[in-house]
Amino acid sequence: MTTTALCYPDGKIQAVRRSEQHLDERGIIADLPEDGFYIDLTGQKTFDELDTMDILTGYKANVKTKKLVKLKAADTK
Secondary structure: OEEEEEEOOOOOEEEEEEEOOOOOHHHHHHOOOOOOEEEEOOOOHHHHOOOHHHHHHHEEEEOOOOEEEEOOHHHHO
16 A cells, blocks of 8 residues: 655645555656645555555655644644
């Protein structure tokens, strides 16, 4: 299973995609917001076990490291 987070340039997650099939990188790039980026979360146990909505609402991308970081409760409001 593949899991991918599509992110805005500021690190906010636009969408999280999960598929049983390998996702085509060209398709992922075509769906990115302008100047956005994506993070492949495939094989990362933490994210494999989470629902996609939990990733979308509970995490943000670190723009420099291109890794997801958990939001604090105050950041999710």
